[in-house]
Amino acid sequence: MINYALHTRLKGAIVLTDAFHADPALGRDRSLYKFIWVRSGTLRLEIDHVETTLEAGEVVPLTPLHRIAVREVAGDYLTLLFNSNFYCIYGHDDEVSCNGLLFNGGPETVRLRPDAARTAALYEIADKLAGEYAIEDSLREEMLRILLKRFIITCTRLARERFAVAPGKEKAFDIVRQYYVLVDEHFREKKQVQEYADLLNRSPKTLSNLFAAYGLPSPLRVIHERTGAEAQRLLLYTSKSAKEIAALLGFEDTAAFSRFFKKTAGESITGYRRKNKHAAPTSQAR
Template sequence: MTRSKNLAFTTPLKGNLALCDPCDDADLHRIRDLYKFIWVREGRVQLRIDHIPLELHAGELVPLTPHHRLEIPQIDAEVLILAFDSNFYCIFGHDGEVSCSGLLFNGTSELLRLELTEERAAALGRVIDDLRAEYEVADGLREEMLRMQLKRFIILCTRFARERFAVHADREKLFDIVRRYYVLVDEHFRTRKRVQDYAGLLNRSPKTLANLFAAYGQPSPLSIIRDRVNAEARRLLLYTSKSAKEIAYLLGYEDTAAFSRFFAKMNGESITAFRRREKRE
């Protein structure tokens, strides 16, 4: 496999953009805390995301947030990773432009897998080519041109995701409620664990939200909250040395026993058993 020249760009304000094609361990460490698009262009690759195995095939693309911990034990496929941070391009500050928060990027364990047709892959490939070309131009306009190419890539992926959920122009506003719900859960899951809390923030009833999520084939609003809490609990248990009591407090549980019961119900094993098993693997 021929290795393409990787791209790494840092702005004066510490914004970062990286294109790894393919990646090695040093690349993965460097982009660990960035937003990422993982695109398998040829072959298949075995990943571990938050210690959960995932196999991606050629033509599949997965977006990840900085919360997701990515591991690629062995790279024997053509895998392209486009990564960036909020200092380079803030997806929340530019939500009106790209509308990807909550759709492409959210902190739950339910990953969005996009299957790219030849036409879609070609469109993204043109953006990558333009991104590489702009990187070679060393002038004062390069930063903004690179940002524009990243924005194009994000918008295309957002369109592909909307097509997957059959979001037509006349239903964009309804689907936007689903997207905003994910954003609000990411923001408030530590302190708000009831659907009615988010329904109030969205000026909708819990029943309306449940019907809307069912119409788009999404998990129930309550399961999204629980999944987000559980995903954060697993990450804290896997990647920190914090005790169950400390994690319970961070996740908004005053009672450690209540948190332990929640974790066991969600994962089918106790916190102690989970940590012991994961350390062995």
């Protein structure tokens, strides 16, 4: 069994475990970024109440916003978790370039499928992480941070390949990443693409062309999806009223929020909450 954790004096945390489903405290910790890597068999999850089955070899990065319920473990998987006090992806974006690519608060998760070479690299990093936990000296924390960065960078490269980001074209793709980051920060008060285009010193048309080139949803849809994802989380995981949620998300009134939710989620606020609210998370392993 793999279950290693380091907690620093500054409340940093990094955890490596093959039994995330058996540790409720980890599931409840709302500060942790996660990489879930299925090494054999399958893993059935609910991510924000959307069921998905990960196949052998797949890696999924998740933010602290995502709520996860492990429904069935039919194989072997590894979870690498860390918080911003251990390694801040915002402050070190120039090192790993993952913010807005691997991690954003929207409803879509990035499913990575490494080839044999990248799989071998991930195994090597995981083995070194496990080995480093056994060394109790003043250098352990920094070595774990370096290995975490290697894991993140490997996954960043996989994500770039998935979106066909050609070598030398990373700076153009960085505009897309920055857009996702800005939407995460400002979706409550900024609802128009023009507002984000101004922040990026680009035109809305340029942004639309960039997103289309990488096969991504339109910039306006990104705003709507991020707002919709937040609305669903607030409806499912808080007791706030529709009126309170409408105010939090920057809608003029409850009616405007209701129309938006019906259009994006395909059902009424009341119907969505009734259908999903009591779907209790469970974990199974076999």
